[in-house]
Amino acid sequence: MTRADSVFSDLRHRIVEGQIPINSKLSEPELAKYYQISRTTLRDALSRVENCGLLQYKANIGYSVVTLSKEKLMGIFQVRESLESLACRLATAQLNLTDIKQLKMQLQKKHIENAQPIARAKHSVIDDYFYLHYQVVKASQNALLVKLLNEQQFYLIKLYMTTFRPGYTRSSTDYQEYLTILQAMENRDSELAELLMRRHISASCQYIQSAMP
Numbered sequence: 556m557t558r559a560d561s562v563f564s565d566l567r568h569r570i571v572e573g574q575i576p577i578n579s580k581l582s583e584p585e586l587a588k589y590y591q592i593s594r595t596t597l598r599d600a601l602s603r604v605e606n607c608g609l610l611q612y613k614a615n616i617g618y619s620v621v622t623l624s625k626e627k628l629m630g631i632f633q634v635r636e637s638l639e640s641l642a643c644r645l646a647t648a649q650l651n652l653t654d655i656k657q658l659k660m661q662l663q664k665k666h667i668e669n670a671q672p673i674a675r676a677k678h679s680v681i682d683d684y685f686y687l688h689y690q691v692v693k694a695s696q697n698a699l700l701v702k703l704l705n706e707q708q709f710y711l712i713k714l715y716m717t718t719f720r721p722g723y724t725r726s727s728t729d730y731q732e733y734l735t736i737l738q739a740m741e742n743r744d745s746e747l748a749e750l751l752m753r754r755h756i757s758a759s760c761q762y763i764q765s766a767m768p
Contacts, residue, residue, distance in 0.1 A: 562590050562600040570609045570620055571714050573721075580619040581610070608711035621711070625767055628715055631708075632760035636753050638704055639688060644749040646694035647740045655741045658690055659734065666730045685709050687733045691752070719766040725759070732758075 566586075569575045587597045601618050604610045610618045650658075665686065692704045716723065732755045739748040 558590075558592055559596050559599040559603075562592060562597065563603045565590075566600060566604050567607060567609060567710055570604070571710055571717060573717055575620055577620050577714070577718060578622055581617065583617060608708065609714060621714075623715055623718060623767075625764055628760065628763060628767070631712060632756060635704070635712075636756045636760075638700060639692065639756060640749045640753040642692045642695035642697065642700050642704065643736065643740070643752040644745045645697055645700070646691045647743060647745040647748045649696050650694050650740065652741060654694070655737055658687065659737050662687065662730065662733055662737070666726075669726055685713070687736070715763050720763055725762055728758075729755075 566575075575581070581601070583594060583597060583601075586601075587594050590597065601610060601612075605612055605618070609621060611621050612618050688704075688709070692701055695701070732751070736748055736751045736755065739751055
């Protein structure tokens with residue numbers, strides 16, 4: 556891992572977790588001093604964080620953490636609803652039964668861990684929210700979909716969730732919806748799997764929106 560990789564990962568984490576507040580302007584000299592890196596290396600890392608949707612750049616002003624809005628959230632989820640449901644339909648034809656059963660086992664394991672306070676403290680429930688989505692998109696085996704719905708774009712959604720829904724309470728509902736989606740995939744019912752994923756993403760959007768001013 557290069558120094559730019561390390562700074563990129565740390566900045567992304569600090570923004571998503573609220574350690575660097577939304578709308579705040581970043582000082583490149585202060586960040587370069589904090590990370591003990593050159594401005595060139597810092598700008599490489601900042602550019603990559605911008606590509607995740609977490610930063611915005613304006614000439615003569617510099618980088619600042621993005622502004623969050625209901626309109627922007629709706630745009631993100633409209634794209635997700637269309638493309639991830641398509642990925643789910645494609646993945647239904649690509650995954651074998653063993654792979655689907657393995658996904659079920661992993662989801663069950665995470666659900667049990669979430670019920671244990673000690674285990675819960677070691678990982679993020681919000682990260683678990685994205686687990687099935689990562690797997691389904693990759694399993695679609697459609698290179699363009701994987702590129703459009705790569706792991707990085709989920710960090711902006713995670714920022715919305717940690718900002719407006721820090722005490723995530725939908726995990727049990729997510730779990731049941733995921734199992735229903737996987738059951739449809741196991742039954743090779745691609746149309747139902749696509750519909751269920753679409754409904755799940757729509758419900759998730761409404762859940763976040765309900766907490767926004």
